[in-house]
Amino acid sequence: xxxxxxxxxxxxxxxxxxxxxxxxxxxxxxxxxxxxxxxxxxxxxxxxxxxxxxxxxxxxxxxxxxxxxxxxxxxxxxxxxxxxxxxxxxxxxxxxxxxxxxxxxxxxxxxxxxxxxxxxxxxxxxxxxxxxxxxxxxxxxxxxxxxxxxxxxxxxxxxxxxxxxxxxxxxxxxxxxxxxxxxxxxxxxxxxxxxxxxxxxxxxxxxxxxxxxxxxxxxxxxxxxxxxxxxxxxxxxxxxxxxxxxxxxxxxxxxxxxxxxxxxxxxxxxxxxxxxxxxxxxxxxxxxxxxxxxxxxxxxxxxxxxxxxxxxxxxxxxxxxxxxxxxxxxxxxxxxxxxxxxxxxxxxxxxxxxxxxxxxxxxxxxxxxxxxxxxxxxxxxxxxxxxxxxxxxxxxxxxxxxxxxxx
Numbered sequence: 001x002x003x004x005x006x007x008x009x010x011x012x013x014x015x016x017x018x019x020x021x022x023x024x025x026x027x028x029x030x031x032x033x034x035x036x037x038x039x040x041x042x043x044x045x046x047x048x049x050x051x052x053x054x055x056x057x058x059x060x061x062x063x064x065x066x067x068x069x070x071x072x073x074x075x076x077x078x079x080x081x082x083x084x085x086x087x088x089x090x091x092x093x094x095x096x097x098x099x100x101x102x103x104x105x106x107x108x109x110x111x112x113x114x115x116x117x118x119x120x121x122x123x124x125x126x127x128x129x130x131x132x133x134x135x136x137x138x139x140x141x142x143x144x145x146x147x148x149x150x151x152x153x154x155x156x157x158x159x160x161x162x163x164x165x166x167x168x169x170x171x172x173x174x175x176x177x178x179x180x181x182x183x184x185x186x187x188x189x190x191x192x193x194x195x196x197x198x199x200x201x202x203x204x205x206x207x208x209x210x211x212x213x214x215x216x217x218x219x220x221x222x223x224x225x226x227x228x229x230x231x232x233x234x235x236x237x238x239x240x241x242x243x244x245x246x247x248x249x250x251x252x253x254x255x256x257x258x259x260x261x262x263x264x265x266x267x268x269x270x271x272x273x274x275x276x277x278x279x280x281x282x283x284x285x286x287x288x289x290x291x292x293x294x295x296x297x298x299x300x301x302x303x304x305x306x307x308x309x310x311x312x313x314x315x316x317x318x319x320x321x322x323x324x325x326x327x328x329x330x331x332x333x334x335x336x337x338x339x340x341x342x343x344x345x346x347x348x349x350x351x352x353x354x355x356x357x358x359x360x361x362x363x364x365x366x367x368x369x370x371x372x373x374x375x376x377x378x379x380x381x382x383x384x385x386x387x388x389x390x391x392x393x394x395x396x397x398x399x400x401x402x403x404x405x406x407x
Contacts, residue, residue, distance in 0.1 A: 024296065028289040029333045035283040036337025036382055037344070042279060043374040044345040046272040048367030053268060054258075059130045059200055060207075061258035062094075062229035064238070066245060069252040073097070073224040083248050084228070089236030092123040095225045097215040102171040103152060103208065110155040112148075112208045114170060116215020124231040127198060127209070134164045134196030136209070144214035146170075147196040151205025158194075166194045170208075172218045190218050280381055287330075287385050291393045294326050298397045319398055326390035334382055338375065345370040 068074045076095065084093060097116040102109055117138060122128055127147075128136045136147050146168060153159045158166045174188045192210060199205075216222055232238065242255045259265040345368055347353055352365030 024289075025293050025329070028293040029329060029336065031286045031289040032283075032330060032333035032382075032386070033337035033340065035279060035286045036334060036378060037340035039276065039279040039283065039378045040338070040341030040370070040375060041345055041368075042275050043272065043378070044341075044349070044368045044370045045366070046268065046275065047369040047371055047374070048349075050265070050268050050272070051369050052367045053264060056200065057258065057262060057264070059125060059127050059198075061262050062124055063232040063236075063258060064230040064241065064245075065256050065258075065261050066228040066230070066249070067226065067254050067256070069254050072099075073221055073226050074228075074251065074253070076223050076225055078249070078251050079225075079228065080248055081228075084230075084245065087241055087244050087248075089233050089238075089241050091231045091233050092120055093228055093230045094118050094121040094124045095212055096121070096227045096229055097212055097219065097221060097224065098226045099172065099215070099219050101208075101218065103148075103156060104169040104171065105156040105158055105166060108156050110152060110206065112152055112170075112206045114172075114208050114210060114215060114218070116210050116212040116218075118212045121209075121229070124229050130198040130200050132197050132199050134194070136198070137195050138209055138211040139213070140195065144190075144192055144211045145195040146192045147198060147209040148194060149205050149207045150197050150199040152208055153194075153197055155206075163194055163197060167191050168194055168208075170210075170218055172220075174220055188218050188220060190214060276377075280385070283382060284385055287389050290326060290329060290386070291389060293329065294322060294390065294393050295397050297325065298322055298394070319394060322394045322398060323390060326386075326394060330382075330386035330390065334379065334386075337382075338379070341378075342370060342375065 066074075081093065081095075084090065095118045099114060101112055101114040103112045119139075121138075122136055131147075132150060134147070138145060138147065148168070150159070152168075153163050156168065158168075169189060169191050171187050171189050192214065212225070216224060232241065238257060245255050246253065348366060348368045349370055354366040356366055
């Protein structure tokens, strides 16, 4: 061990002349360790929530989504679906027409998001995993039918009896006949039986699926779609596929991943890094506790400083001794904080210590996922903060102490 660290380690282990310095030293170690553990726990919790959200929204969000850059619909004739399917990395695709509509049953009404889908939709989206009753089918023996979110059935008061087979009336504005002056008759209507119910979350409680044919007829959009939803293979090169799709399409389209299409993913990322920045401020404030420790240690060791100077020790050697003590204290705090944060995160991740007493979620333990990148990022941030504060404190305090001794 180098001389400065040898003396610094001795200062840490040796009893101070005032017991309050020992207490403050312990407090500073704990004060700097707790924020480190808290940051790792918080980031791991956000990772777990993000993972849960991704799994949850896989049942409603496709891997890739093609939408028009202008307007709300695309002509099917403008899409070369055969070439799109032939792109390496695309497993399946589905044509979708999505618009708002009015649903009515049992003399009750509610606004819904109606999605007309083709027969390949269940191969793109794992909506079948979210069924709570019936089957996912949008047409049966040439008869169009619907699959609705449980929230729609609740709003229409058809959950009290067996909802399957109930007829739901859907209304949409007739773009060809609608008149703001005489709006009577300016709408289209279709009555479709309910074939299944699904449940995802509150954001999708007003969604209804039907056949693409029925949606095109209801919305007066023959041979039109609003999007193409795509499922990718696990090893697909997303950016390369997006470029190929743009080259194939004869019209200007926007190609987005589920993370780009759904704002909830961006919101969660912003929340995570917002919490990280706030935690850094807390860590900065907590790290100021080492300032008091180092100041009192330097004052307590004034006689040792004088002795070392008499023996010929240079200013840089004396400074490096107290810098080394600060670094050792911060290293001890970092080790304790990392141990606590990583240990508690792993316990929750694999043992599920904190339970969720609810039957409405697909998990029974609070979600958490420890990532190495978060541990490294926390370590780097802590090191920069501690290094800066320790160097500034030691240099200023030691300079004043030596100046007073010289006088």
